[in-house]
Amino acid sequence: MPTTHLAGPILVIGTGLLGTSVGLGLSQRGLNVWLIDPSPSAQTVAQDIGAGTIHVPGRPLAPELVVVAAPPDVTAAVVTQALLEYPMSTVVDIASVKGSILEAVRADARITDEHLARYVGTHPMAGRERSGPASARGELFTSMPWVICAHAGSRGDSVKTAEALAIDLGATVSRMNAQDHDSSVALISHFPQVASSLIASRLLNAPGHSLALAGNGLRDTTRIAASDPKLWIQILSHNAGALVPILRGMREDLDRLVATLSDPTASGALLDLAQLMGEGNAGQARIPGKHGAPPQAFALVTIVVKDKPGQVAKLLADIGDAGINVEDLRVEHSAGHQVGLVDVSVIPGRREELITVLSALGWKVAQ
Numbered sequence: 001m002p003t004t005h006l007a008g009p010i011l012v013i014g015t016g017l018l019g020t021s022v023g024l025g026l027s028q029r030g031l032n033v034w035l036i037d038p039s040p041s042a043q044t045v046a047q048d049i050g051a052g053t054i055h056v057p058g059r060p061l062a063p064e065l066v067v068v069a070a071p072p073d074v075t076a077a078v079v080t081q082a083l084l085e086y087p088m089s090t091v092v093d094i095a096s097v098k099g100s101i102l103e104a105v106r107a108d109a110r111i112t113d114e115h116l117a118r119y120v121g122t123h124p125m126a127g128r129e130r131s132g133p134a135s136a137r138g139e140l141f142t143s144m145p146w147v148i149c150a151h152a153g154s155r156g157d158s159v160k161t162a163e164a165l166a167i168d169l170g171a172t173v174s175r176m177n178a179q180d181h182d183s184s185v186a187l188i189s190h191f192p193q194v195a196s197s198l199i200a201s202r203l204l205n206a207p208g209h210s211l212a213l214a215g216n217g218l219r220d221t222t223r224i225a226a227s228d229p230k231l232w233i234q235i236l237s238h239n240a241g242a243l244v245p246i247l248r249g250m251r252e253d254l255d256r257l258v259a260t261l262s263d264p265t266a267s268g269a270l271l272d273l274a275q276l277m278g279e280g281n282a283g284q285a286r287i288p289g290k291h292g293a294p295p296q297a298f299a300l301v302t303i304v305v306k307d308k309p310g311q312v313a314k315l316l317a318d319i320g321d322a323g324i325n326v327e328d329l330r331v332e333h334s335a336g337h338q339v340g341l342v343d344v345s346v347i348p349g350r351r352e353e354l355i356t357v358l359s360a361l362g363w364k365v366a367q
């Protein structure tokens with residue numbers, strides 16, 4: 001068994017996608033995990049897939065750590081209850097918003113400074129569009145950022161325990177206060193979610209023959225529009241204060257774009273468009289690369305594969321045998337043809353070698 005920073009036991013309250021993923025990851029590392037969820041089926045599925053053991057309320061339990069993985073709306077109430085019920089435990093939550101939850105816990109008349117000292121708000125920056133325990137993965141957090149939002153009254157050992165959770169699950173710890181967290185995620189998570197939903201909602205009345213032409217541009221920009229509405233109405237409403245200024249900024253840009261495109265022959269119009277595209281290029285280039293590394297432009301090699309079982313696995317095995325690391329992978333199917341296009345990203349210095357090796361093995365390299 002791998003060594004862990006946590007000793008356990010750990011109680012996970014809320015065994016949906018995130019809670020079950022936490023339970024799976026910790027159980028796989030040999031820790032003793034207990035599970036509670038008001039939904040009997042969520043609780044049972046989580047236990048059945050190996051996330052831990054259902055905790056029967058009323059049975060004595062003194063967890064080292066309580067992880068609250070409930071929806072944002074109820075998180076503050078569940079955290080408060082856990083602080084009162086488990087007087088020796090550190091209590092963390094993993095909700096996508098932090099400021100409103102800290103305020104609500106603090107505002108509860110039953111919560112003293114001693115209680116609050118054991119609470120640490122946290123947020124793993126990892127998830128999926130699907131909710132529920134059946135979609136959970138123990139490896140969900142590997143190499144992903146996990147924000148630890150200690151507050152002024154947090155106890156040092158509780159902050160360490162919260163960080164141990166992130167580290168034991170393979171995540172990268174990032175520390176900031178709740179306000180900085182909320183303004184950061186408004187920009188890098190909540191705004192993209194809204195933008196994606198707005199784009200996808202434009203497709204509602206699109207004719208089928210238009211949609212049939214869709215490629216990765218549309219798929220990339222609408223992937224997260226498939227997210228769970230029940231969760232997102234809570235996230236967006238809890239972080240509205242940080243989100244609204246970003247949306248106002250976008251509205252200004254959109255108004256300017258509409259004005260420019262209303263007369264694209266006007267003097268300065270093309271310059272305006274070039275500026276918009278240029279600013280987009282510059283913003284996109286600022287997004288860090290894999291594992292938080294600086295942005296890195298990978299080289300792309302496109303391979304044409306037959307659309308039949310095992311082809312992509314065989315291709316990856318051949319690339320692996322050549323000792324070349326695949327940095328990113330995308331498979332595209334061309335409509336009406338029995339072939340797939342596999343885009344393989346590698347570090348630029350290995351591109352030519354990859355093309356030579358694959359061509360020699362009989363693969364059809366498109367570019």
Ligand SMILES: NC(=O)C1=CN([C@@H]2O[C@H](COP(=O)(O)OP(=O)(O)OC[C@H]3O[C@@H](n4cnc5c(N)ncnc54)[C@H](O)[C@@H]3O)[C@@H](O)[C@H]2O)C=CC1
Binds near residue numbers: 015017019097130131
């Ligand atoms: N889905 C994602 O991609 C991410 C979600 N989060 C946060 O994780 C939390 C959980 O989200 P998911 O696991 O995706 O949702 P989910 O819908 O898969 O699971 C939520 C679970 O909480 C349970 N629950 C409802 N009321 C409860 C209560 N009063 N006490 C205890 N449990 C209760 C539900 O029965 C359900 O099993 C949310 O606060 C969300 O903001 C954080 C990072 C990523």
Ligand SMILES: O=C(O)C(=O)Cc1ccc(O)cc1
Binds near residue numbers: 096124125127128129
């Ligand atoms: O799928 C993605 O790209 C995400 O960004 C997932 C996600 C959703 C909600 C969060 O609070 C954190 C991460």
